[in-house]
Structures are given as structure tokens and as C-alpha cells.
Amino acid sequence: MEVLYESIDVGTLNKLVGSGDEGEIYVLSTTILHIIGVRCGVKDIILRFNAATEPVIQLIHSSNEKRSRSGSKTLCDLIEDNEGIRNSLINTGFIQIVLHSIAAETPIKQHQTSQMYRESDFKEDGSISFPSCPSFIQIGLLKVVLRLAELGYGLEKLGVLISGVERLKRHKDAQLRNVAENILQILYSQGIIQSPVSTITSKDVIVCELEEQIRRQNSEIGTKEQEKHNLATELRQMKEEKEKVEELNQKLKIEVDQLKKEKDRHRYAYAKIRERRGSIDRTNFPKFDSDMDLRGSFNSSSFSSSFKSYDFSSTIISKDPEDIEFIDIDGQKKRIVKKMDDYDTISLSQVLYDGIWQLETMFQVEEDEDTVHFAAVGIVQDSYDIPADAAHSLAYSGGVNHKEQDTYENSTFKENQSLRLEFDSDKGTLVLYIDDVQQPVYISGIKEKVRFIIYMHYVGSSCLIRSLKKLPEQTYVHVDGEKAVDW
Numbered sequence: 001m002e003v004l005y006e007s008i009d010v011g012t013l014n015k016l017v018g019s020g021d022e023g024e025i026y027v028l029s030t031t032i033l034h035i036i037g038v039r040c041g042v043k044d045i046i047l048r049f050n051a052a053t054e055p056v057i058q059l060i061h062s063s064n065e066k067r068s069r070s071g072s073k074t075l076c077d078l079i080e081d082n083e084g085i086r087n088s089l090i091n092t093g094f095i096q097i098v099l100h101s102i103a104a105e106t107p108i109k110q111h112q113t114s115q116m117y118r119e120s121d122f123k124e125d126g127s128i129s130f131p132s133c134p135s136f137i138q139i140g141l142l143k144v145v146l147r148l149a150e151l152g153y154g155l156e157k158l159g160v161l162i163s164g165v166e167r168l169k170r171h172k173d174a175q176l177r178n179v180a181e182n183i184l185q186i187l188y189s190q191g192i193i194q195s196p197v198s199t200i201t202s203k204d205v206i207v208c209e210l211e212e213q214i215r216r217q218n219s220e221i222g223t224k225e226q227e228k229h230n231l232a233t234e235l236r237q238m239k240e241e242k243e244k245v246e247e248l249n250q251k252l253k254i255e256v257d258q259l260k261k262e263k264d265r266h267r268y269a270y271a272k273i274r275e276r277r278g279s280i281d282r283t284n285f286p287k288f289d290s291d292m293d294l295r296g297s298f299n300s301s302s303f304s305s306s307f308k309s310y311d312f313s314s315t316i317i318s319k320d321p322e323d324i325e326f327i328d329i330d331g332q333k334k335r336i337v338k339k340m341d342d343y344d345t346i347s348l349s350q351v352l353y354d355g356i357w358q359l360e361t362m363f364q365v366e367e368d369e370d371t372v373h374f375a376a377v378g379i380v381q382d383s384y385d386i387p388a389d390a391a392h393s394l395a396y397s398g399g400v401n402h403k404e405q406d407t408y409e410n411s412t413f414k415e416n417q418s419l420r421l422e423f424d425s426d427k428g429t430l431v432l433y434i435d436d437v438q439q440p441v442y443i444s445g446i447k448e449k450v451r452f453i454i455y456m457h458y459v460g461s462s463c464l465i466r467s468l469k470k471l472p473e474q475t476y477v478h479v480d481g482e483k484a485v486d487w
Helices: 002-007 008-018 024-038 047-060 067-079 083-091 095-103 135-150 156-168 174-189 200-277
Strands: 107-109 126-131 324-328 334-338 345-346 357-365 378-382 393-395 400-402 405-407 418-424 431-435 441-444 450-456 462-471 483-486
Touching: 047 067, 047 083, 047 095, 047 135, 067 083, 067 135, 083 095, 083 135, 083 156, 095 135, 095 156, 135 156, 135 174, 156 174, 156 200, 334 450, 357 450, 378 418, 378 431, 418 450, 450 462
Parallel strands: 441 483
Antiparallel strands: 107 126, 324 334, 334 462, 345 450, 357 418, 357 462, 378 393, 378 450, 393 400, 400 405, 418 431, 431 441
16 A cells, blocks of 8 residues: 555646546545545644545535535534534634635635635736635535534634624525524624734635625716716706797797787777777877877866856876877867776876866777776875775776775666766765766765776777866765765
């Protein structure tokens, strides 16, 4: 047997083992070297136990899960029965094997490795990456570590595994997480936080974890950048849609304005047609300036009376002179014609005080309607600048509207009806007559200077001012159902 040993070329066997082949040549070469090593008569008990456990550790690394589990169980049993086995595992590199197996794809520099790796295994930067280890192999190895920890052997040296085992607590395999947590619980309970000895492999684990953190952070950054890009794209699209909507709204507004102008033009043209047909005779009547500083004599014979009245000229005040046309009909009567659909209150400049004043008007409406809509006559406080609100004015439009309050007991007036307002400054009253019929609702308590007002809305509507007079005495009387509205 000795002659046989001497004839074996150990160098050749080492080359065959280091070739990386996984066939029969590797198996036989490794087996022969192991036998030769064991029969060398090594006296160190630790090394001899190491020789005994090495094949079992190889079995745990088997790609066959059943064999791997069998190897792990065998080694756990040996640990419990034999103190030499325990010391051998703690002191002859088993911990480094475990650390290597749980540190998946950990880069190791060439100058940090042993001679067991071939030159061709290294990358251009001098590092080598080990393939990730199957979970069942990691579980088998960690069960051996757990058994050592439970028996209280080599806890300080087992501390070098803490970083790698901590990482396994986040592993997707539940059994692997459970074994890792049990190991850490024992180590931490014994005050083992981290091995005081800084080994190459533990540094590699830290580097691996840092690289994994960097990879995750880069991934998160990439995700956020993509979200940012998507958000910017969405905002740009929303802005474009908003601009399109605004552009469409602007076009629609222009179309609506054009339609409104066209409608106003047709209504105004219709009013002129009615004038030519005789509803409003204004042929060859003079025009007046648009500043509405228009004066005329209101001499009317349409109101019969047994006493003498005094006629007055008046200036018309309008805040929107482009909205109305003021027409002198016969030197006595005046007409106000609406040119646009809009609210407009026109006042007579004559200030009413010291006596009894009377204004007679008549409305004519657009097209073929009979009832007068959005038109009224009334008074306004002399000091008040129209328009602002209705609090200082009063208007009759089929009802009495005063300070935003309506009283509906008067008759509704229609087109071509005579509307006569009589203001008595001494008694502070204002009474309305419709076709010479006194209305029951009147105004009382007027103790200040006022002016008559005329209100219209629709284009083509018009108001004929038949007369403005100062009377020597009142014409109104007490009527059934009369009701006073306080000014």
C-alpha cells in the first residue's frame, strides 16, 4: 500500500481537482486525495475530525435536496454526540463555508481568495461572484449552526454570521427565515452583537448588502423618475386640453356675442318697421346727440282737466346712452327706444318738490307681444346715482317693488295703456293710474326730493313720454282696498 501511495502523483491530482470538471475524474481525484490525506497519520485531533466532517459538509451541498437534508441531520447528530466534531467545525473553516453559502453572489477580490479558485474564474476587475445557493442547502447549514448555538459552542466566532443571517430574515422562504431568527435570538440573548474579528468574508457580506441597498435605491430612483416623467406628460396633456377648451370657449363666446348682436339688430329693425307702418310715426323727425342732454316741451292735450296745469321741459339721464335712442315726436311728446337686451334705468332730471307733479307714459313692446315684460315706471331719490341698487327707488310694473320687496295688488299694465304717476310732495304720496283708473297700492312717507324714472330691458321696447306737468291740486281720492307702502 505504501508503494502505491508513493507512486501517486499528488500534483497531477490537484490539477484534476482544480480543473472544475464535475465528472468521474473530479470525484475519483478528490476521493484519492482524501484517502491519502487521512492515511498520512496526522496527529492533530481537530484536523482529523475535520477530515471526518468534510464529506458530510459536501453532502449538505448536494443538488439533491433529500441527500442534502440527510447530510445536515447526520452532522447535527455528530455535533451532539462528539465534542471533537464541535471543536473541529468551529475552528477549521466551517463558519466561513456557511458565510460563503448564505452570501449569494458576494463579490470576492482575487487577492482575498485562496488558491482553490482558478485564474479564469475571476473577472476583469479581479473579483469573483459565486452562484446563489439553493434555500434547502442554506437551511441545512444553518441548522448545524443552530445546533452549535443551542449547545453553546463557539458563540463568539458564530457572531461573524450575524450580518448574513440578518439579511436572511427578509428571505421569501419561511423556513429559512425561521432558522435565521432562532440563531439570532440565541446570539443576541448571549450578548453577541457582532464578531470582534473583522474577517474578509464578513466585510464581503457588508459590501454585498450595501450593493443591494444601492441597487434598490437606484431602482426606486428610476421608478420615481418614471413617475415624474409620467406626471409631466399628464400635466402637459391637461394643459393642452385646457388650452383647447379655452380656445373653444372663446370661439363660442364670440359666436354668442355675434348671435346676440344679430338678435338685437333684428329686433331694432322690427321696431323701425312698426314705426313705418304707423305704430310709431317718426318720419323726418330730428335726431339728438347721444349725451342725452335732451330738453323738450311736454305740452299735452291728452289729459283733460278743469283746472290749469303747467308744462315743464326735462333733461333725460342715462348711464348707457348707446343702449337707447331718444326721439322728439312732435315737439311735445318724446320716445325712448331700447337698442340692446340689457337692464337700463333712465331718469328725468326734473327734481320733484314743492307741489304736485304728474308724469304720463305709455309702453310699447317688441314684436307681437301684448304684456309688457321687464318694464316699469317710478321714482328715485334725487341724490342717488343710478344704477347701484334698488334701495333708494320705487317702481310700478304690475306690482310695487320697493327696497327689494314686492306688493302685488295693482293691475298688470299692457302695451299702449296710459300710465300716470302723481307725486304730492306736501303729503309725501305717489299714486299710479292705469288708463285713468287709480290703483289701490300707493306710496306714503316720501319726505325728500325725488325724480321720475323709466325702466326697460328688451331691445325694441319703447316708452312714450306723453307729458310732465305740475298740477295745482291733487286728482287722487280714497279707493276701496287701498294700501300704503312706506317709502
